Amino acid sequence: MKRVMHRFATPAQFLRLSAAILPWSAGLTVVLFAVGLYLALIGSPPDYQQGESVRIMYVHVPAAWMAVFVYAVMAAASAVALIWRHPLAYVAARASAPIGACFTFIALATGSLWGKPMWGAWWVWDARLTSVLILFFLYLGYIALMNAFEDQTRGERAAAILALAGAVNLPIIHWSVEWWNTLHQPASMARLGGPTIHGSLLAPLMVMALAFGAYFVTVLLLRIRSELVARKVRAIRLVRVQAAEEARLTRQARHAEA
Amino acid sequence: MSRFLLIVRRDLRIAFRQGGDSSMAVVFFVLAVVLFPLGVGPEANVLARISSGVIWVTALLATMLSLELLFQADYEDGSLELLALAPLPLETVVLAKCLANWLLIGLPLLVAAPLLAVLLHMSAAGFATLALAMALGTPTLILIGALGAALTVGARRGGVLLSLLVLPLFVPVLIFGVAAVDHAIAGLEARPLLLALAGLLLAALALTPWASAAALRQALE
Numbered sequence: 001m002k003r004v005m006h007r008f009a010t011p012a013q014f015l016r017l018s019a020a021i022l023p024w025s026a027g028l029t030v031v032l033f034a035v036g037l038y039l040a041l042i043g044s045p046p047d048y049q050q051g052e053s054v055r056i057m058y059v060h061v062p063a064a065w066m067a068v069f070v071y072a073v074m075a076a077a078s079a080v081a082l083i084w085r086h087p088l089a090y091v092a093a094r095a096s097a098p099i100g101a102c103f104t105f106i107a108l109a110t111g112s113l114w115g116k117p118m119w120g121a122w123w124v125w126d127a128r129l130t131s132v133l134i135l136f137f138l139y140l141g142y143i144a145l146m147n148a149f150e151d152q153t154r155g156e157r158a159a160a161i162l163a164l165a166g167a168v169n170l171p172i173i174h175w176s177v178e179w180w181n182t183l184h185q186p187a188s189m190a191r192l193g194g195p196t197i198h199g200s201l202l203a204p205l206m207v208m209a210l211a212f213g214a215y216f217v218t219v220l221l222l223r224i225r226s227e228l229v230a231r232k233v234r235a236i237r238l239v240r241v242q243a244a245e246e247a248r249l250t251r252q253a254r255h256a257e258a
Numbered sequence: 259m260s261r262f263l264l265i266v267r268r269d270l271r272i273a274f275r276q277g278g279d280s281s282m283a284v285v286f287f288v289l290a291v292v293l294f295p296l297g298v299g300p301e302a303n304v305l306a307r308i309s310s311g312v313i314w315v316t317a318l319l320a321t322m323l324s325l326e327l328l329f330q331a332d333y334e335d336g337s338l339e340l341l342a343l344a345p346l347p348l349e350t351v352v353l354a355k356c357l358a359n360w361l362l363i364g365l366p367l368l369v370a371a372p373l374l375a376v377l378l379h380m381s382a383a384g385f386a387t388l389a390l391a392m393a394l395g396t397p398t399l400i401l402i403g404a405l406g407a408a409l410t411v412g413a414r415r416g417g418v419l420l421s422l423l424v425l426p427l428f429v430p431v432l433i434f435g436v437a438a439v440d441h442a443i444a445g446l447e448a449r450p451l452l453l454a455l456a457g458l459l460l461a462a463l464a465l466t467p468w469a470s471a472a473a474l475r476q477a478l479e
Contacts, residue, residue: 082472134426141422148413157476158409162423165405165469169427172458176430180437 011228014088018221025218032211039204053117058204060110062212063103067135070100070216074142075167078160088224090156091231093163094146095223099216101139107132127178134173138166261346262354269358280359283324284366290316291374302379309378310388310439317367317392318399318428324363325403325424326417328355329474333411342478348471353463356397356404364396380443387442387452394455395435401462402427408473430458 040058074096081089111129112122123129142159149155273280294312295305332338341351371392372385380388406424413419438451 134429137422137426141419141426144419144422145409145413148410148415148419150414154412154476158413158473161469161473161476162409165427165466168465169430172430172461173426176433180433 011088015225015228018225022218022221022225025214025221029211029214029218032207032214036204036207036211040208044200044204053114054201056110056114057201058208060107060114061205062209063110064107064132065209066212066216067100067104067107067132069213070096070103071135071139071163071167071170074100075163078163082157082160082164090153090160091224091227092220093160094156095220095227097139097143097146097159099219099223101136101143103212103216104132104136104139108136127180130180131174131177134177135170138170142166261344262350265341265346265351265354266358266361269355270361273358273362280324280362281366283320283363284370286323287316287320287367287370288374290319292377295378306379306381309375309380310384310436310443312378313371313374313388314395314432314435314439317371317396318425318432320367321363321396321399322403322406322421322424322428323417325359325400325407326420328359328404328407329411330407333477338411338474339478342474348474349467352404352408352467352470352474356400356467359404360397360400364392364400367396368392380439383445384439384443387448388439390452391435391438391448391455394452394459395431398431398455398459398462399428401459401466402431405466405470405473408470408477411474411477431455434458 036058040055044055046052046054074093077089077093077096080086081093108129111132115124116122142162145162146155146159149158291312294308298304298308329338332341342348344351368389371388375385375388403420403424406420406427409423410420434451434454438448438455441451442448
C-alpha cells in the first residue's frame with residue numbers, strides 16, 4: 001500500500017498523471033452538464049404537485065450529495081496525511097475544502113429558493129437543512145484554521161485533525177438534529193424497496209449527479225496542480241532571497257576587511 | 259495517578275493565585291442570561307418557555323470563551339513542552355487540565371444555573387433535571403472545547419476562530435440538554451435524554467484526549 005502510494009503519488013508523477021486526466025474529465029463535465037441541464041430544464045416533465053419548481057431539485061440534490069461526499073474525501077485525505085505524512089494528501093485535503101464549501105452553499109441557497117414556493121418560507125428549521133448548515137460551518141472552520149498560522153504546514157496539520165474530529169462528529173450531529181426536528185420530506189432515494197421517485201425525474205437527476213462528480217474531479221485536479229506550482233514558486237523565491245541575503249553578507253564582510 | 263492529580267492541583271493553584279480570571283465565565287453566564295428578559299420582555303410565560311434554551315446556549319458560550327486560553331499560557335512560557343516530555347502521556351495531561359477546568363468553570367456554571375432558572379420563571383419540575391443535565395453536559399463541552407483550544411494554540415486571532423471550530427461540535431449536547439429539561443418540565447420521561455448526554459460524555463472522554471494530544475504535539479513540533 002505504502003509503496004504503491006509513494007510510487008504514484010509523488011508530486012511530479014501526479015502532475016504528469018493529472019495532465020493526462022484533465023482534458024478527459026473536463027470534457028466529460030461539459031458533456032454531462034449539457035445533457036443533464038437539457039434533460040432537467042427542458043426534457044423532463046414538470047411535477048404534478050410541485051410544478052416547474054421541481055427543476056430546482058436537479059441542482060439542489062446533487063449539490064447536497066457532493067457536500068457530504070467532498071467532506072468524506074477531505075477527511076480521508078486528512079487521515080492519509082496524518083498517518084503517512086504524505087505531502088500530496090495535505091494538498092488534496094486543502095484543495096477540496098473550498099469546493100465542498102461551495103457545494104454546501106449551493107445546496108443551502110437552492111433549498112431556500114425551493115422552500116419559498118413549497119413551504120412558504122425562505123428558511124425552515126428542519127433537520128436536514130439544519131445539519132447542512134452546520135456542515136457549512138464545519139467547512140468554514142476548517143478553512144479558517146488552515147489559514148490561521150504563519151507556518152503553512154502547521155495549519156495543514158491542525159486542520160487535518162479538525163477534519164477527522166468533524167467526520168466523527170458529523171453523524172452524531174446529523175442524528176441529533178434529525179431527532180430534534182423532522183419536517184423535511186423523508187429521503188426518497190436511499191430507501192429500502194427502491195427509490196420512490198419517478199423514472200422521468202430520476203434520469204436527469206442521475207446525469208446531473210454524475211456531472212457534479214466530474215466537475216469536482218476536474219476542479220480538484222486543477223486546484224492541486226496550481227497549489228503544487230504555487231509551492232514550487234514559493235520555494236524558488238525563498239532560495240533566491242536566501243542567495244541574495246548571503247551575497248549581501250559576503251559583500252559586507254569583504255567591505256569590512258578592506 | 260498522583261502525577262495526574264499534581265497537574266490538576268497545579269492548574270487550580272495557578273487559577274486561584276491569579277484570582278478572578280476563571281470566575282469571569284460564571285459572571286458572563288449570569289450577565290448574558292439577565293440580558294434576555296431585557297431583550298424579549300418580562301412576560302413570565304415567554305421567559306419560562308425559552309428558559310432552558312437560553313440557559314444552555316449561554317452556558318455553551320461561557321464555556322467556549324473561558325477555554326480560549328486553556329493551553330496558550332503553558333505554550334507561551336514553555337511549560338507545555340515540559341508536560342509533553344513528562345513520563346505522563348500527553349492524553350492524560352489533557353484530561354487533567356480538563357478536569358481542573360471543569361472544577362473552575364463547569365462547577366460554578368452548575369451552581370448558577372438553577373438560580374438563573376428561577377429568574378427566568380422556569381417551572382420547578384425542571385430544576386433537578388437541569389442540574390443533572392448540566393453536570394453531564396458541561397464536561398463534554400470542556401473536552402470538545404479543549405480540542406479546539408489545542409488546535410488553535412499559537413494561531414492568529416484565536417478567539418473568533420475557536421468559536422467557529424467548536425460551536426458546531428457543541429450542537430448535540432445543546433439539543434439533548436435542552437430536550438431533557440423541556441421533557442422534565444412537560445412531565446415526560448427525561449431519563450433517555452440524560453442517558454444520551456451521558457453517552458456523549460463517555461464518547462468525548464474516550465476520543466477527544468487523543469485528538470487534543472495529537473493537536474498539541476503538532477503544535478510543539
